[in-house]
Amino acid sequence: MMKNTVFIGLIAATAIALAGGTAFARGDRGGAPIDFETLDTNGDGQITLEEMQARGAARIASADTDSDGFLSLEELEAAASERAKTSASQMLERLDANADGKLSAEELEKPGRADRRFNRADADGDGAITRAEFDAAVAKMREHRDGRKGSK
Structure with missing residues (x-):
């Protein structure tokens, strides 16, 4: 039973990652890259499978807004939408050279x-x-x- 729970959790984490970016490369909300220290939760200088699984479980729990232990389509869409909003906001902040709150073709290219x-x-x-x-x-x-x- 425990193996099934971990397996289901990993599938859900993968779904969230695919919907909103790679977990290793980006923060929980599509932000800054996750650093080693964040993943090494016990501070022993190593990242274990258990620490990675705990991080995935935390991401799933934060997306499971009704706390039923499952991720519905609506919850997956909400999590992906939140990451997309954060990513778009960061993109605008980074690329808006004239600070007008809009991106022109020139600013994008x-x-x-x-x-x-x-x-x-x-x-x-x-x-x-x-x-x-x-x-x-x-x-x-x-x-x-x-x-x-x-x-x-």
Whole structure:
């Protein structure tokens, strides 16, 4: 029975993480990265599976607003929505160069980013992206993304 509870908890934690970002990379509300000291709850210089499970259980408990031991669709959506709001607020704060409370296309696009992406996709450097170059660029991006997922 205990194994089932832990397994269900891990599934729920995974669902929350998928809905709102990676637990390791972000804080509980999509904020700053979680540091080692936060995860090492007993301060012994090591993070154990039990400490990770306790963190997951705490995240689940905070999302389980009716305290029934389960996460309903509404609770998952609320948790994801809260993380999305926090993330959007942080994004606005970080990128709003003229402090007008809005993001323009220029503020969203880092200088030279579109040029770099285009040039990477234009493998032969002829100033145009063929279907083959496009497909190769998409495959490379997927490979890169999947490699990052596998390393976490």
